[in-house]
Amino acid sequence: MNEIAALPKLLPWAPERNGGAPPETPAAAKPSPGLADLVLLPLRLAWRQLRAEKSRLLAAMAGVMFACVLVFMQLGFRGALFDSATNLLGAMRADIFLVHPMTDASFRPEPLPRARAFQALADPDVEIAVPIYLSQSTWRNPETGRRRAVQLIGLDAGAGAVTFPGLEGIAEALKRPDTVAFDSRSRPEFGPIGQLFAERGAFDVQLGTRRVELVGIVEIGPSFGADGNVVMSETNFQRITQRAASNTDLVALKLREGADPAAVRGRLRALLPGDVEIMTHAELVAHERAYWENGTPIGFIFVFGSLMGLVVGMVIVYQILFSDIASHIAEYATLKAMGYSNFYLTRVVMGSAMILAVIGFIPGFGLSWFLYDLVGKATFLPLHMQPERALTVFLMIFSMCAIAGIFAVRKLRDANPADMF
Amino acid sequence: MKKPPVELRDITFAYGAGELRRVVLREVDLSIAPGEIVLLTGPSGSGKTTLLTLIGALRAMQQGTARVLGQELAGASEAERVRLRRRIGFIFQNHNLLGFLTARQNVAMSMELDGGMTEAQRLRRAGEMLDAVGLSGHAEKPPAQLSGGQRQRVAVARALAGDPGLILADEPTAALDKVSGQEVVHLLRDLARGRGVPILLVTHDPRILDIADRIVAMEDGRIVQAETATAG
Ligand SMILES: Nc1ncnc2c1ncn2[C@@H]1O[C@H](COP(=O)(O)OP(=O)(O)OP(=O)(O)O)[C@@H](O)[C@H]1O
Ligand SMILES: [Mg+2]
Numbered sequence: 001m002n003e004i005a006a007l008p009k010l011l012p013w014a015p016e017r018n019g020g021a022p023p024e025t026p027a028a029a030k031p032s033p034g035l036a037d038l039v040l041l042p043l044r045l046a047w048r049q050l051r052a053e054k055s056r057l058l059a060a061m062a063g064v065m066f067a068c069v070l071v072f073m074q075l076g077f078r079g080a081l082f083d084s085a086t087n088l089l090g091a092m093r094a095d096i097f098l099v100h101p102m103t104d105a106s107f108r109p110e111p112l113p114r115a116r117a118f119q120a121l122a123d124p125d126v127e128i129a130v131p132i133y134l135s136q137s138t139w140r141n142p143e144t145g146r147r148r149a150v151q152l153i154g155l156d157a158g159a160g161a162v163t164f165p166g167l168e169g170i171a172e173a174l175k176r177p178d179t180v181a182f183d184s185r186s187r188p189e190f191g192p193i194g195q196l197f198a199e200r201g202a203f204d205v206q207l208g209t210r211r212v213e214l215v216g217i218v219e220i221g222p223s224f225g226a227d228g229n230v231v232m233s234e235t236n237f238q239r240i241t242q243r244a245a246s247n248t249d250l251v252a253l254k255l256r257e258g259a260d261p262a263a264v265r266g267r268l269r270a271l272l273p274g275d276v277e278i279m280t281h282a283e284l285v286a287h288e289r290a291y292w293e294n295g296t297p298i299g300f301i302f303v304f305g306s307l308m309g310l311v312v313g314m315v316i317v318y319q320i321l322f323s324d325i326a327s328h329i330a331e332y333a334t335l336k337a338m339g340y341s342n343f344y345l346t347r348v349v350m351g352s353a354m355i356l357a358v359i360g361f362i363p364g365f366g367l368s369w370f371l372y373d374l375v376g377k378a379t380f381l382p383l384h385m386q387p388e389r390a391l392t393v394f395l396m397i398f399s400m401c402a403i404a405g406i407f408a409v410r411k412l413r414d415a416n417p418a419d420m421f
Numbered sequence: 422m423k424k425p426p427v428e429l430r431d432i433t434f435a436y437g438a439g440e441l442r443r444v445v446l447r448e449v450d451l452s453i454a455p456g457e458i459v460l461l462t463g464p465s466g467s468g469k470t471t472l473l474t475l476i477g478a479l480r481a482m483q484q485g486t487a488r489v490l491g492q493e494l495a496g497a498s499e500a501e502r503v504r505l506r507r508r509i510g511f512i513f514q515n516h517n518l519l520g521f522l523t524a525r526q527n528v529a530m531s532m533e534l535d536g537g538m539t540e541a542q543r544l545r546r547a548g549e550m551l552d553a554v555g556l557s558g559h560a561e562k563p564p565a566q567l568s569g570g571q572r573q574r575v576a577v578a579r580a581l582a583g584d585p586g587l588i589l590a591d592e593p594t595a596a597l598d599k600v601s602g603q604e605v606v607h608l609l610r611d612l613a614r615g616r617g618v619p620i621l622l623v624t625h626d627p628r629i630l631d632i633a634d635r636i637v638a639m640e641d642g643r644i645v646q647a648e649t650a651t652a653g
Binding site for chain 1: 511623
């Protein structure tokens with residue numbers, strides 16, 4: 001009764017076909033798979049396993065996405081704040097600057113003697129020296145009447161040592177008493193000044209306790225220390241702030257055509273006393289940025305925020321991978337019994353981790369881009385999705401998942417094929 | 422004359438160490454001839470499963486020598502044991518199919534470590550194996566949609582698809598009712614016979630003794646009797 005006839009049909013190797021002689025069984029070792037199979041087959045198995053459990057997959061995706069958005073936002077804010085922190089100095093272009101060595105940030109300058117500007121002129125290659133005065137006052141919004149702290153910048157605009165976008169055309173107008181130019185990129189709380197100026201030309205505004213005439217528009221942008229900027233001549237600055245002219249905050253030097261800035265710098269260093277530091281524009285901006293990055297906890301806050309996001313994401317991915325292994329422990333043990341090595345199964349788990357990194361990053365990237373746009377518009381912070389930042393975040397997310405995978409892989413040891421019987 | 426696929430000499434094996442040490446196999450000698458179907462029976466705790474896991478290279482040997490498919494297991498490295506397992510078809514009491522794969526993909530898993538086959542060949546071969554175990558219409562179903570007997574038949578197809586040199590099965594019918602249990606072991610026997618693959622099958626189930634060429638009984642870690650079956 002146990003005849004082959006019980007089978008649905010005759011098999012290719014049925015004894016009836018070859019007269020009962022057993023065929024040669026290739027029980028010898030088989031060729032090992034190629035490199036592509038060694039990588040892609042575990043990856044495919046990982047994907048099939050992830051895909052089978054939709055809610056778990058969604059939870060993992062959400063976790064990675066969350067970490068991704070958090071890191072993108074933190075790095076975005078960090079970059080934007082540091083970029084905008086240096087808006088004021090970044091906009092002021094000159095060949096060489098003199099600052100007091102103890103000045104850390106432009107909103108809190110250490111004064112240096114105005115005489116240093118004229119001493120610098122002793123060098124044959126220094127053509128013009130312009131003292132720059134920095135101070136703070138309040139600006140009354142012409143529409144709502146509210147007052148708000150604003151940065152004042154006093155300098156001789158006509159001298160041509162310092163250039164701001166928009167400054168050249170209004171240098172003459174600024175020479176008149178009680179005239180100012182306003183930074184149209186200031187925060188909107190100061191009023192729609194650019195628009196009003198375009199509509200009706202010059203008009204009167206209140207700066208501190210004085211009435212001054214707005215005669216032009218420049219472009220600088222808000223920075224950490226200042227929500228808005230007002231530019232005026234040296235004389236007007238002194239009238240408004242009642243400050244003595246003997247001390248200044250920054251000196252901009254214009255060099256003669258063809259002068260070597262490094263050589264000039266060396267000579268100035270020898271010429272000037274120790275109460276000035278000589279910097280190029282790039283150095284001045286970097287100096288200011290370094291203050292915000294290193295001299296304040298702001299940089300750390302964002303790094304900490306990013307790390308928290310990565311840690312939370314890692315824990316979620318670890319949990320998902322761990323429970324995936326734990327709930328399939330018998331299957332993993334079976335695979336081991338079938339000759340799958342520990343290393344192969346490790347590749348499956350790491351493959352899952354990589355897949356989670358990619359499928360969590362893509363929506364996280366999209367959402368972050370959208371949020372950059374949204375939040376950038378609401379806060380006036382320059383939030384831009386830069387390719388380098390996207391790559392950095394991807395590498396962070398990838399490492400996060402890889403570390404979670406490495407932790408989860410240890411669970412594979414519990415899959416013991418000898419326990420399967 | 423071909424060399425016997427399984428040749429055990431003086432196998433002694435103990436679990437635990439020190440005071441907890443318990444010897445479960447004592448000086449076991451056992452050979453399986455090419456194409457032979459051997460049933461291993463005996464009371465619970467007599468060491469049948471332990472012997473099977475040693476032959477299957479799932480445990481490291483302690484004493485004695487064991488030559489399985491040409492590989493000496495005494496002192497074999499983990500890598501050598503893993504390689505040997507690829508040439509053995511295992512059938513467990515529970516089917517242990519991967520729940521997230523279809524029947525066909527499950528069977529194909531036993532060939533994915535074989536570099537000589539393409540994906541299309543693996544899937545075609547898996548389909549043929551499923552046809553051979555009478556599951557033609559069920560190839561694309563996940564295990565959850567199959568009955569217990571059907572799942573165990575998928576496991577039989579998986580064990581055989583990789584062209585093993587030996588089949589090891591531990592109570593493959595324990596979770597099945599009488600009819601499907603007999604169906605499964607008869608299928609297994611017919612397929613293995615047709616290809617000359619020897620089988621070592623542990624069972625308590627007297628209803629399936631008829632498939633054996635030889636029945637080996639164990640008691641307290643020793644082989645107590647071996648009889649050549651007349652049925653067949
Ligand atoms: N992993 C282990 N660790 C310690 N002792 C074990 C282990 N596995 C089995 N044993 C013991 O070894 C002895 C033999 O077990 P084994 O599983 O080989 O018996 P068996 O003949 O297969 O029994 P059954 O018919 O119940 O499956 C038993 O006394 C058991 O308690
Ligand atoms: Mg047992």
